[in-house]
Amino acid sequence: MNETLHTAAEAYLEHLKAEGKSERTLYTYRKDFEQMEAFFGKDRKLAKILPPHVGRFLKSDELLKLPKGSERAKPTVDKTQRVMRMFFVWCVDTGRLKKLPLPKSTPMGRSLKSEGEQGSRRSKKHRPDCTDLAEKLFGGPSGGSSVSSG
Numbered sequence: 356m357n358e359t360l361h362t363a364a365e366a367y368l369e370h371l372k373a374e375g376k377s378e379r380t381l382y383t384y385r386k387d388f389e390q391m392e393a394f395f396g397k398d399r400k401l402a403k404i405l406p407p408h409v410g411r412f413l414k415s416d417e418l419l420k421l422p423k424g425s426e427r428a429k430p431t432v433d434k435t436q437r438v439m440r441m442f443f444v445w446c447v448d449t450g451r452l453k454k455l456p457l458p459k460s461t462p463m464g465r466s467l468k469s470e471g472e473q474g475s476r477r478s479k480k481h482r483p484d485c486t487d488l489a490e491k492l493f494g495g496p497s498g499g500s501s502v503s504s505g
Contacts (some may be wrong), residue, residue, distance in 0.1 A: 357400060358402075359399060359401060360391065360396070360400075360401055360404065361388075361392060363442075371384065387435045387436075388442075390417050390418060391412065394412045394415050395408065401452060402453075404456045405476055406456050406457060407458075409456050413436065418432060443457060
């Protein structure tokens with residue numbers, strides 16, 4: 356795929372807008388993407404961003420320092436890292452990337468840590484539906500159960 360970082364980021368922001376994210380969230384995420392684009396280049400092909408590149412970004416002044424040179428607050432840096440991780444996961448989920456370009460040391464958050472990189476990716480707001488409950492009770496979508504009806 357020849358999609359650039361910028362076009363993929365814009366598509367991600369549109370996706371978040373469609374999901375009902377607030378204007379403030381979209382604004383701050385856009386600022387996070389501006390930091391990423393300042394480091395990687397706005398026209399960098401998404402598929403050309405590799406784990407070593409992301410590792411360098413995580414240690415870069417673009418992430419860790421404000422434009423005037425002072426240190427960014429840790430919660431701000433953590434949020435930018437989280438946005439980047441969620442963006443790359445979305446890129447894999449939507450077929451824009453074949454695999455996550457994240458260094459092994461990148462914290463993966465609750466959903467990916469517990470379900471594994473290849474498992475389903477559910478947001479914190481996921482509410483189980485009947486299918487989820489049936490799979491949990493009966494061991495999968497096939498409906499095979501060890502529970503007797505008797």
